[in-house]
Amino acid sequence: MTIKIKIRRLILFVCLLFSMTPAIAIAGATEPYEVITHPGINEKSLPRSALRAIFGMRLHTWPDGTAVKVFVMPDDAPLHAVFSKEKLNVFPYQLRTAWDRLVFSGTGQAPETVASQEEMLAKVASTPGAIGYLTKSRMDGRVNVLQIK
Amino acid sequence: MYSRSNNPARHHVNWAIRLMVLPALLSGAPAHADKLPELPKLSEIRLPKLPEMPKLPHNLQIHGFASQGWLKSTDNNVFGQSSSSSGSFDFREIGLNASMRPLSNLQFSVQGLSRTAGEGSPGNIRLDYGFIDYTFSNQENSQFGIRLGRMKNPLGFYNDTRDVPFTRPSILLPQSIYFDRTRKLAIAADGAHLYGEYRSDYGDVSFQAGIVRPLVQGAEAEAAVFNGSQPPGHLTPNMSYVGRVNYELDGGRVRFGISATQLNMGYSPGVGDPLQAGAVHFIPLVFSAQYNAERWSLTSEYAIRFLEYKNFGPALPNLDFAGESYYFQGVYRFTPEWEGIIRYDALFTDGDDHSGKTWAANDAIQMAKRGLPGRPAHSRFAKDITVGLRWNITPQFMLRAEYHRVNGTGWLSTLDNPNPYATVQHWDLFSILGSYRF
Numbered sequence: 001m002t003i004k005i006k007i008r009r010l011i012l013f014v015c016l017l018f019s020m021t022p023a024i025a026i027a028g029a030t031e032p033y034e035v036i037t038h039p040g041i042n043e044k045s046l047p048r049s050a051l052r053a054i055f056g057m058r059l060h061t062w063p064d065g066t067a068v069k070v071f072v073m074p075d076d077a078p079l080h081a082v083f084s085k086e087k088l089n090v091f092p093y094q095l096r097t098a099w100d101r102l103v104f105s106g107t108g109q110a111p112e113t114v115a116s117q118e119e120m121l122a123k124v125a126s127t128p129g130a131i132g133y134l135t136k137s138r139m140d141g142r143v144n145v146l147q148i149k
Numbered sequence: 150m151y152s153r154s155n156n157p158a159r160h161h162v163n164w165a166i167r168l169m170v171l172p173a174l175l176s177g178a179p180a181h182a183d184k185l186p187e188l189p190k191l192s193e194i195r196l197p198k199l200p201e202m203p204k205l206p207h208n209l210q211i212h213g214f215a216s217q218g219w220l221k222s223t224d225n226n227v228f229g230q231s232s233s234s235s236g237s238f239d240f241r242e243i244g245l246n247a248s249m250r251p252l253s254n255l256q257f258s259v260q261g262l263s264r265t266a267g268e269g270s271p272g273n274i275r276l277d278y279g280f281i282d283y284t285f286s287n288q289e290n291s292q293f294g295i296r297l298g299r300m301k302n303p304l305g306f307y308n309d310t311r312d313v314p315f316t317r318p319s320i321l322l323p324q325s326i327y328f329d330r331t332r333k334l335a336i337a338a339d340g341a342h343l344y345g346e347y348r349s350d351y352g353d354v355s356f357q358a359g360i361v362r363p364l365v366q367g368a369e370a371e372a373a374v375f376n377g378s379q380p381p382g383h384l385t386p387n388m389s390y391v392g393r394v395n396y397e398l399d400g401g402r403v404r405f406g407i408s409a410t411q412l413n414m415g416y417s418p419g420v421g422d423p424l425q426a427g428a429v430h431f432i433p434l435v436f437s438a439q440y441n442a443e444r445w446s447l448t449s450e451y452a453i454r455f456l457e458y459k460n461f462g463p464a465l466p467n468l469d470f471a472g473e474s475y476y477f478q479g480v481y482r483f484t485p486e487w488e489g490i491i492r493y494d495a496l497f498t499d500g501d502d503h504s505g506k507t508w509a510a511n512d513a514i515q516m517a518k519r520g521l522p523g524r525p526a527h528s529r530f531a532k533d534i535t536v537g538l539r540w541n542i543t544p545q546f547m548l549r550a551e552y553h554r555v556n557g558t559g560w561l562s563t564l565d566n567p568n569p570y571a572t573v574q575h576w577d578l579f580s581i582l583g584s585y586r587f
Contacts (some may be wrong), residue, residue, distance in 0.1 A: 050289045052400050058346065060253045061287050065302045067253035075544060076485060090400040091443050093482065098401065100316045105301045105309040106258025106278045108346075109210050109248050 030082050031135040036121075036143040039065070040129040045147040051087050054131060056098050057108045062129060070111035071123050071132035079117070081132045087148055157177050164342065185512040213245040216584035217316045219288055224564040224573035225558055227321075228267040228329075240271065241265040241583075244313050254294075264312055266329065268564035269372070271337035277301075277312070293345040296359075301356040303393035304408045305435040305450050308335060314584040318448070318490055319537050320478055320551050321580070324560040325474030325496035326435060326452045333370050334412055334431065338363050340387065352398040362386040363412045372563050374414070374429055375465075381419025384429070389413045416461065427461030444482050451475040453500065473500035488539040491549070496559045498529040505529030527574040531559035546585055553578040 037071065041062060053059035059121075060068055060128065073080040075092045084092045102108025114120045117138050124130040125142035134143070174218035220227050221236035229239025259279040265272035282300025302311040310316040311327055321329075330333070340361030347354050364370075365384035372379060393408040405556055412431040432455040439448045452475070458468040476494035485488065497503045505526030513523025537551030558572045566572055 047289075047350075049350060049353070053348055053353075056258065056400075059287065059289070060250075060294065063289065065253075067250075088400055090402070091441070094401050094441055095486070097316070100313070101310055103210070103212050104214075104246065104260070104313040104316060106246065106256075106260060106280060107249060107282065107296075107309075109208075109250060109256070110212070144383070148363070 012146075015072060017023075029071055030078055031072055033079060033083065033133055033135045035083075035087060035138065035148060036124050036132055036139065037144040037146050038126075038133050039142065039144055040128055041131075041144055041146075043146060045149050047149045048087070048089065050132070051146075051148055052090070055084075055088055055095065055111070057102055057111060066129040069127050069130045070119055071114050071127075071130060072111045072116070073117075073120065073133075074113055079133065080134065168416075191326050198491035208250040209247065210249075211245070211247050212587060213243075214313055214315065214584060214586035215241075215243045216582055217241050217319060218580055218582040220578060220580045222576055222578040224576040225561055226560070227578055228268065229565065237267070239265060242314065242584075244277065244312065246277075251301055254287055254438070256282040258282065262312055267562055268413070269332075269562050271328070277567040290345045290349060291345070293343070294340040297340075299337055299339045300359065300361075302335060302341075302361070302391045302410060303359075303408055304335060304391070304433065305452070306404075306406060306437050306439065306448065309331055311336065314549070314582060315586055319492065319535060320480060320549050320582045321535075321553070322479065323450070323474075323476040323492060323494040324531065324533065325394035325476055325494045326450055328373075328560055329562065333364055333367060334373065334414075335410075335433075336364075336431045338391065340389075344393075354394070354396050356392070356394045356401050359390070359393040361389050361391055363389050363414060364412050376563065380424050382417050383419070385415040385417050387415050387428070402440040402441050403495075404441070406435070408435040408437070409432075414581060423462070423464035424460035425460060425464075427465065428459045430455070430457040430459075430465060438449065446480045447474065448478045448480070470499045470501070473497045473503075486541045488541075490535070490537045490539070492533075494531075494533040494535065496557070503530060515562075522570065524569040525558075525572065526567055527557045527559075528572065529557075529559055530562075531555055531561075544583045545587060547583070548579075548583045549584075551580050553580075 006053055040063065043062065048058060055070060055072070057070065062068060074097055079093050084090055084095055099110045103110050112123070114123055117134055119141065120132050120134055121138060121140070124132040131146070154307065174575040176178050189370060217238070218228070218240035219236055219238050220229070220231040220240060222231040224232055226232050226237070229237030231237040231296045234282050241264070243263045244260055246258060250256045260277040261274055262277035263272050263274045264270045276299060276516065278301055280296045282294060282296045284292055284294035286293040303309065305326055307317060307322055307327055311322055311332070314320070337363035340359050342357050342359035344357045361434045370384055373376050374384060390411045393406060394406065395406045397404050410433050414429045416424060416429070418426055426491070433452055435450055435452045437450045439446060454472040454474070456468070456472065458465060461465070474496045476492055478490065478492040481489045498505070499508060502508050504529065509523055509526035509531050516523050533553050533555045535551055535553050537549060540548045542548060555576050555578065557574060558566070561572065
């Protein structure tokens with residue numbers, strides 16, 4: 001008896017969870033953006049797996065030996081979500097989980113979080129080895145654009 | 150079993166389910182929302198603004214966390230006197246770490262930890278890890294390196310950061326695999342690790358392998374190894390081996406792992422010790438799998454643990470058995486702030502004796518020689534159904550609540566439950582935890 005009731009409740013619960021799925025849509029409706037690097041970086045393009053390793057904080061050097069310095073927006077910034085999903089093909093929570101694993105086991109470090117796109121531009125333009133992302137309308141000649149293969 | 154109609158636990162379950170469904174209903178409505186639906190921000194609640202960290206020198210990072218839990222159980226004690234009328238606040242985790250990367254291929258990392266969790270963990274500050282990490286090869290699609298010092302043991306998905314509440318899926322990790330009882334043995338060890346990673350369009354393969362000395366000091370380790378009794382001698386560390394291979398497809402959408410560890414310990418008898426200088430070998434093998442979608446994650450791990458006791462003399466005849474554990478876990482992210490979890494977790498101390506009856510029959514004979522009744526069979530297994538809720542109030546503050554319905558006492562700490570005859574087979578556990586990190 002009670003088992004049946006419990007199972008019914010569980011099914012109801014699970015249905016409720018999945019019924020919400022269509023409501024999820026982080027909009028792709030943000031402005032066009034690019035992956036940007038410090039002007040000293042010669043790379044013009046990178047494979048997605050390398051970009052993922054860089055933002056996963058597991059690839060620490062550029063091919064010329066310069067140390068990679070990663071800048072990101074906060075986890076809940078729409079541009080961060082779009083960049084994570086489109087360029088890296090991961091969800092922001094997966095990045096956060098991976099960074100936490102590195103930081104709290106000592107096997108890596110977290111990227112530097114910037115508060116705004118202005119700060120992103122300023123930091124990437126002024127930090128050797130820097131990589132980040134920025135909407136096209138805010139870009140200027142101080143940063144390079146990196147194509148993702 | 151756990152569905153008796155007069156069981157008070159039902160009300161807890163009902164309550165917990167309602168608690169989980171409510172935010173789902175609240176947030177499920179705005180189907181055309183541009184962003185993920187959000188709960189009302191409760192903007193009138195202003196959390197104290199913590200002082201900004203001062204600017205740190207180049208490549209030095211400092212992070213930390215602090216958490217406080219409350220546990221209340223119907224019977225049996227988890228992390229302090231949780232079965233008392235006021236429950237137990239005896240569950241605190243505080244950690245502080247620093248890492249520095251003076252060169253792009255060299256990192257120093259250290260973490261101090263204070264963990265209070267019942268009798269077994271009194272909250273003393275200890276070195277959680279501290280090591281040098283040198284990456285001797287770092288290519289666009291691969292890296293290889295070495296770590297020297299005290300490292301976390303690579304075991305399953307969660308061992309590496311098991312004391313950091315933000316990285317756990319629930320307040321208590323699935324106890325079948327992440328026993329809090331044997332945590333000191335499993336958590337970290339001193340030695341050398343080699344690690345490597347190869348990345349391609351077909352996924353990333355990574356490994357860690359090490360030769361280490363297990364951390365065997367302390368009553369907790371001895372109580373865990375000798376099933377609650379505290380012999381006058383002490384355990385000694387012997388050379389041990391750890392290893393894990395992970396495979397991640399599509400940036401971690403699908404993750405698989407296999408971990409194998411061989412922990413070897415000796416025993417140095419004390420004065421008038423009934424035990425002789427024996428040896429213990431503990432060999433856990435863990436198989437892990439996870440699927441990560443935008444809203445939900447499914448995780449399962451299966452472990453088989455070989456445990457061997459040798460040459461302790463007549464007081465502890467040679468023993469050789471294999472324990473078995475597994476769990477299935479679903480996590481659902483209602484919004485980035487709200488997350489629900491449901492899990493079934495099972496532990497069998499001896500995989501050939503799931504009910505514990507064979508062990509209990511033998512134990513009754515052994516204990517009768519000392520004029521005592523046999524210990525209960527339910528101490529040899531534990532089946533735990535967990536439901537829980539996580540609320541990320543801000544990226545720094547998290548609140549959690551969870552409810553466990555447990556059949557069996559297999560993973561209970563014998564230090565918190567010194568009298569095996571007083572344990573209860575079917576019991577409930579409710580817990581709340583708040584955590585801050587930076």
